[in-house]
Amino acid sequence: MxxxxxxxxxxxxxxxxxxxxxxxxxxxxxxxxxxxxxxxxxxxxxxxxxxxxxxxxxxxxxGELSLPDLDAVDWRSAATTMAVDLYGMFTRHPWLVQAFAAHVLYGEGKARHDDHTLAVYEAAGFTGTQADQAASAVFTYVLGNAAGVAATASLTRKLTRDDTTAEEQFQDAMTKAQEIARRHPRLRARLETPAAATYAAAPDRAFEFGLQALLDGLERQRAEG
The missing domain is CATH 1.10.10.60 (Homeodomain-like)
Incomplete structure (x- = not known):
């Protein structure tokens, strides 16, 4: 071409x-x-x-992210939708997590999203620096949760490229991690439950649980402030 x-x-x-x-x-x-x-x-x-x-x-x-209409939904619903959509974007494009560690990211699409995020927390009653802090807390939570997905994607690429050697290294590391974990009672109990497929695997709906707990805290802080 x-x-x-x-x-x-x-x-x-x-x-x-x-x-x-x-x-x-x-x-x-x-x-x-x-x-x-x-x-x-x-x-x-x-x-x-x-x-x-x-x-x-x-x-x-x-630009894949939608912006909830604040005239149609309450701030909490909007904040939840935006956080879930953001997490979805990071999991679809896990290289974005890498990019945040290596680049200063900016652009019209990101600015549009960031501006609307501030509008959400202003609608909740946060003003000035408080709105920035609330938005930053939720964004950091989402990015931190997506880091595990990005690491898995990177490891999967390595396993695909290196074939047997990398797979053996991974299994060896997991075996050693589980051996150490079994020395500690709470970790051992979790490894022995059927739901514990791998060491350090997040339980189902952990992201949703943490997000709602974080929004609960923000809502309570605003009510008390």
Missing amino acids: ARETLTRDQIVRTAVELLDAEGLEGLNMRALGKRLDSAATAMYWHVKNKDNLVLLATDQVW
């Missing part, structure tokens, strides 16, 4: 597909050009560099 027929939108959408498949470490102009059947140098006519491409890809997926 000649550079004249490429568009920035094509490049960004393909970059998202590549990031979903290979993670942040798999994104480079050569791999992107191969997916687009184009020379790697053609990419630079539309994007400045890899960092710029990551920003564009990030803003592309941020």
Whole structure:
């Protein structure tokens, strides 16, 4: 594909597909050009560099998020919807968690989402710094929960690439972790229950439980303030 027929939108959408498949470490102009059947140098006519491409890809997926109508729903419902949607975005695109650790992420889509998030907490009665703190607390909770999903995705890619050796290393690490855990009564009891498929696995609906507990705390703090 000649550079004249490429568009920035094509490049960004393909970059998202590549990031979903290979993670942040798999994104480079050569791999992107191969997916687009184009020379790697053609990419630079539309994007400045890899960092710029990551920003564009990030803003592309941020556009997937819907913004609840605050005239139609209460703040708590809106906050829950936005947090669940955000978590869903991170789990669909786990490379985003990596990107937060390596880049300063910004763009129109993210700004639109962040602005509406503040509107949600202002609707709850938080003002100024308090609204920032409430929004930050929920965002950090969502991002922290998504870190496990991102780590699993990264490990899965490694197992796929390295085949037997990585699988053996993983199983060996899990065996050693369980051996240590069994020395402690509460961890041992959980490992011995049928629901404990793997060591340190999160229980069902842990994300929802924690999110509602966090929103309970914010609601109580606002009522008492």
